[in-house]
Amino acid sequence: MTSSVDVQTTTPLDLGPARALSCRECGHRIPLAAEFACAECFGPLEVAYEFGTITRADIEAGPKSIWRYRNLLPVPADVDSYPNTDPGLTRLVKADRLAAALGVRSLWVKDDTGNPTHSFKDRVVAVALAAARQLGFTVLACPSTGNLANAVAAAAARAGWESVVLIPSSLERAKILTTAVYDGALIAVDGNYDDVNRLATELAAEHEDWAFVNVNVRPYYAEGSKTLGYEVAEQLGWRLPGQVVVPVASGSQLTKVDKAFRELGELGLVEPTPYRVFGAQATGCSPVAAAFKSGEDVIRPVKPDTIARSLAIGAPADGPYVLDSVRRTNGAVEDVTDAEVVEGIRLLARTEGIFAETAGGVTVATAKKLIETGQLDPDAETVLLITGDGLKTLDAVQDHIGPRATIPPSAAAVREVLNRG
Ligand SMILES: *Cc1c(COP(=O)(O)O)cnc(C)c1O
Numbered sequence: 001m002t003s004s005v006d007v008q009t010t011t012p013l014d015l016g017p018a019r020a021l022s023c024r025e026c027g028h029r030i031p032l033a034a035e036f037a038c039a040e041c042f043g044p045l046e047v048a049y050e051f052g053t054i055t056r057a058d059i060e061a062g063p064k065s066i067w068r069y070r071n072l073l074p075v076p077a078d079v080d081s082y083p084n085t086d087p088g089l090t091r092l093v094k095a096d097r098l099a100a101a102l103g104v105r106s107l108w109v110k111d112d113t114g115n116p117t118h119s120f121k122d123r124v125v126a127v128a129l130a131a132a133r134q135l136g137f138t139v140l141a142c143p144s145t146g147n148l149a150n151a152v153a154a155a156a157a158r159a160g161w162e163s164v165v166l167i168p169s170s171l172e173r174a175k176i177l178t179t180a181v182y183d184g185a186l187i188a189v190d191g192n193y194d195d196v197n198r199l200a201t202e203l204a205a206e207h208e209d210w211a212f213v214n215v216n217v218r219p220y221y222a223e224g225s226k227t228l229g230y231e232v233a234e235q236l237g238w239r240l241p242g243q244v245v246v247p248v249a250s251g252s253q254l255t256k257v258d259k260a261f262r263e264l265g266e267l268g269l270v271e272p273t274p275y276r277v278f279g280a281q282a283t284g285c286s287p288v289a290a291a292f293k294s295g296e297d298v299i300r301p302v303k304p305d306t307i308a309r310s311l312a313i314g315a316p317a318d319g320p321y322v323l324d325s326v327r328r329t330n331g332a333v334e335d336v337t338d339a340e341v342v343e344g345i346r347l348l349a350r351t352e353g354i355f356a357e358t359a360g361g362v363t364v365a366t367a368k369k370l371i372e373t374g375q376l377d378p379d380a381e382t383v384l385l386i387t388g389d390g391l392k393t394l395d396a397v398q399d400h401i402g403p404r405a406t407i408p409p410s411a412a413a414v415r416e417v418l419n420r421g
């Protein structure tokens, strides 16, 4: 882990249509680099683009992964010739049985459990890795609430990079093992995610060749979430849904799905029809929902206490921008209890045969609550983003489900159990 970042001084930086980093707060622009905070005002930096002509046909003829949208991302045009996990193009499932259970007319589930490490994080990591390679990094790193750890360790393994993954020591066992198997440097830290995140920021300043995907290359990483929005629109037949429900941890994903829908409209790839963006949180970590409900612009950090650990970020960096997105699109942010999260997981499983992790339970349960409270329009076409796989959070459901009975191997005993109902 000793090579330096001087590649960018000798090779011209090729990040496709990306042209600069610009500050979300003051608009100050800097050249593309591994920077994440504005030198003028400390606001977060975001990738600014100059898009060429992009047609539906170009995209449809592209790779069957997020790289079909490479001309909309901060990656080189030949990005798919480098080893990466090539995530994306997951199923968009017409969820008629869940729609009936929730009392909505037209419902779709974007099933991102189908990604290489079974969560949407493969999208953001793939883009971060592609950009980090161009920026001259050689080590992929992250602080993680679990899914990011999986995605970083796997992508680094595939690319032949070293990885450094920092996790809270209390993480679910499954998420620890499914990271450790890729054999990077996995380090458990005594503390919660916000502590681990602070530690990562400190380390990023010390190690020039470490690309902390969600810290020093965060502007590039974050753009990967746009692919969820692009895919939903393409899979609906190149149109925007009326409503989308998105789980909120740092809030990045929600703002980027919104950005993707806007870009598609601006580029003429879809009709710019109005859409509403809804955020979903667990009550035990709901700082954005709290700010939304009280009409405030600032997010008050909380100490997370919820089974939805992949969403347990108490000080969400993009919280204020989530508020901007939902207010601009006439959406909302709502939160649900852990009991409702478990019920959401079970409802999705029994109606659609999809086993989501706790974040998916948050999304389904929040959609239900938004409908019951009249915030979500039951007649508008709705998409739920199911971002992670239930096999990684078995501990959340283990006390609630199991066999109906344990019986001797006899037909009569089976009949007896089934008759009990
Ligand atoms: C990280 C994560 C999210 C939310 O991501 P943010 O962009 O930080 O809001 C949603 N779902 C799952 C399963 C995640 O792991």
Ligand SMILES: [Zn+2]
Binding pocket: 023, 024, 025, 026, 027, 028, 038, 039, 040, 041, 042, 043
């Ligand atoms: Zn600024």
